[in-house]
Amino acid sequence: MQQILSNLKADDHRRLAIAVRVHWSNLHWVLDVAFDEDRNRTRQNHSAANLAVIRHIALNLFKNETSRKVGIKVKRKRAGWDNDYLLRLIRGI
Structure with a gap:
């Protein structure tokens, strides 16, 4: 089955390059403002990548929670x- 990613x-x-750049810059901005990602100095083994995945999961949980507009x-x-x-957020998976 073919999936459509864009109507471009x-x-x-x-x-397409501009759309991708805007999407990733917005995502990075949110991660930096909400999670202070730029100050993360984790460098051992795969820890930086693992923490990035956890931050993305947390960001998605927060975005899916719509009980309050904050x-x-x-x-x-x-x-x-x-x-x-916190439990309500996690159960929202």
């Missing part, structure tokens, strides 16, 4: 303070 024409490389940073703080909220 196959020869529209420039627009930012990722606020949701992250609340999850640290409120165990019931």
